[in-house]
Amino acid sequence: MSEGADPHVVVVGGGVIGVSCAYFLARRGARVTLLERSEIGSGASFGNAGCIAPGHGPLNKPGRVKQALTSVLSETSPLYVAPRWDPELLRWLRVFSRFCTAAHQERSLRALAPLSRETIGLYRELVRGEAIDCSYRPEGYYEVFLTERALAGATREAGLIRQHGFGADALSGGAMREREPALKERIVGGVFLRDGASIDPHRFVTGLAERAGRYGAAVRTGVTVSAVTTRGREVTGVETAAGETLPADVVVLATGAYSIELARRLGCRYPLQAAKGYHRDRRVRVGETPPLRVTCMLGERSVFCTPMNDSVRFAGTLEFSGVNHVMRRSRLEQLTRSAQQYLTGLGEARAQSEWCGLRPCIADGLPVVGPVPGYRGAYVATGHAMLGLTLGPVTGKLVSEYVLDGAPSLDVGAFRLDRFGP
Ligand SMILES: Cc1cc2nc3c(=O)[nH]c(=O)nc-3n(C[C@H](O)[C@H](O)[C@H](O)COP(=O)(O)OP(=O)(O)OC[C@H]3O[C@@H](n4cnc5c(N)ncnc54)[C@H](O)[C@@H]3O)c2cc1C
Incomplete structure (x- = not known):
């Protein structure tokens, strides 16, 4: 052309x-x-978690298949496959599992890294240069953990992310709580992804x-x-x-x-499948919603908590149930229940908005x-x-x-x- x-x-x-x-x-x-x-x-x-995550790898990684097999049919697990006969989905899952290797993870991180680096500058240029009012906060984000095992996995991945040129600092539980007082005592540690940012996606x-x-x-x-x-x-x-x-x-x-x-x-x-995710926004009111300063991803539950406008958005879960917008209450509840495990200050406030959307996922x-x-x-x-x-x-x-x-x-x-x- x-x-x-x-x-x-x-x-x-x-x-x-x-x-x-x-x-x-x-x-x-x-x-x-x-x-x-x-x-x-x-x-x-429209309603994603609003986290710009440079250096982040794909869904496929070593151990993912085992993790999926132990939880995949449970409606309350982060990853859920609705039981049904769907040859396309079965084919997709077969290809997906073939790509859950360390070699593919490394290849993917290498392929994605230049795009991630470029995107950091582009967001700055677009939001500031075009004066787009969208709560852009280039302040990084945290992944936080309740268990030493999950923290060890994340610390290993942080090493990979650093090798590709992005900031990923391991932090103790105490250091995490100093930075985010809304985190509970039981948090054992976390990782700070320095190049991240948050934004109101819509x-x-x-x-x-x-x-x-x-x-x-x-x-x-x-x-x-x-x-x-x-x-x-x-x-x-x-x-x-x-x-x-x-x-x-x-x-x-x-x-x-x-x-x-x-x-x-x-x-x-x-091979493309839709992976449904949900969000629940809660308005920040004293005693009802944790006053988070920076986005936190709740590691074991894969739930993002993003301060956005005058709310906190809880977003996550991967549900393979086809192309539809049916909201499963159990999965929405899961967002709040997960947040209660990690964060203080979650009262009984009602959600300000509830939503689901479909991520387009290729099997590799x-x-x-x-x-x-x-x-x-x-x-x-x-x-x-x-x-x-x-x-x-x-x-x-x-x-x-x-x-x-x-x-x-x-x-x-x-x-x-x-x-x-x-
Ligand atoms: C809960 C959740 C949290 C997420 N969090 C993050 C995050 O923190 N960070 C991140 O980077 N990503 C995140 N994502 C992923 C991200 O939202 C998606 O990858 C991204 O929005 C996909 O954008 P898209 O333009 O490809 O698709 P969409 O936003 O779905 O847009 C596709 C558009 O095409 C239109 N369309 C379809 N068919 C036709 C047609 N025939 N004619 C005309 N129009 C058509 C649709 O109406 C739709 O508006 C999240 C996703 C979910 C669900």
């Missing part, structure tokens, strides 16, 4: 990934139309979409894309569910955990970002799992480079679409 000036790019999906693509493309002068079937930032990007995404509009992007909501149109091996545009045809030189599919069919019809075969834990093999003008950017907010801006920048320069400025070989075969 580098030779064609001013290409018309249709970006499908108005989550953090699609909005970031639209923003960087429009900022560099492309004609952009962003199509979102609902509202901007209404998918997984305000960031809607703010960025508005800035994309200022650079000329047409942002259209309430438009469902039903197909990518092609002539031979070239993309010609999209068709909408309302029967509208939109011509385009380039189509970027950033539909998150939804609409894998759009990519499949272009011959893409990557890495996103798919790049051109669709065999089709000129088609790109996919999805599968960011637990790191979509973290990697959103850098993904948008890389996609804009693919489209406008013909190649991205960072090594993205690990994220190719054809890595699971043609």
Whole structure:
């Protein structure tokens, strides 16, 4: 596309990934139309934990399969697979387990590290340069633990994270409580991830979409894309569910955990499952909600507690139950119950908001970002799992480079679409 000036790019999906693509493309002068079937930032990007976590690895790691097998059918465990007959899910789980090795973890950390480094600077640039009001707090975050065993595992991982150039300091229980007095006496220690930050994800995404509009992007909501149109091996545009045809030189599919069919019809075969997560926000009132200063991830329970606006957001859990938004009360309760184990000052306050969203998870834990093999003008950017907010801006920048320069400025070989075969 580098030779064609001013290409018309249709970006499908108005989550953090699609909005970031639209923003960087429009900022560099492309004609952009962003199509979102609902509202901007209404998918997984709406209510996530708001933690920007550079250096963080994928879900796949050594020991994960064993851990999963012991808890996977329990509705109250952090990782839950709803029992059902689903050959796609079984295939996904088989591939997932194959990638739970130390070698893959190391390869993934190496592949993700340059993107993480870039994202730290991009967030600073976007939030400050574009003056996006989104409670951005570049103050790091903590992982905290109740057991020596889990702490030892996290300390080992902190070593890996440091090897890839990110700050990860092991702290004793006492040091943790000095920094966060809301933590209970029983906390045995933690890790401080220095390069992390927190943000209100919805305000960031809607703010960025508005800035994309200022650079000329047409942002259209309430438009469902039903197909990518092609002539031979070239993309010609999209068709909408309302029967509208939109011509385009380039189509970027950033539909998150939804609409894998759009990519499949272009011959893409990557193993993707939706992993549902929940949040509960509680307004900070004396004696009702812990006055957390900085985001804490409750290690054994994988629950994030993020101070956000005038609330604390409890967010987490991974539930493989297909593409649906059914809220399981037991899993929501689990968020508060976990927080009670680690934090003081949790009274009986009612939740201010409750929500669930779907993370797009590829079986090897890495996103798919790049051109669709065999089709000129088609790109996919999805599968960011637990790191979509973290990697959103850098993904948008890389996609804009693919489209406008013909190649991205960072090594993205690990994220190719054809890595699971043609
Ligand atoms: C509980 C929870 C906590 C999380 N915490 C964090 C965190 O702290 N840090 C982090 O980095 N990540 C976190 N994540 C992950 C992160 O939220 C996701 O990776 C990210 O939001 C994915 O962004 P996306 O743009 O790919 O998908 P989405 O935000 O889901 O956006 C996809 C959009 O595409 C639209 N769409 C789909 N099909 C069509 C169609 N055919 N036509 C038009 N539009 C369509 C959808 O309506 C949707 O708005 C968390 C996720 C959850 C659920």
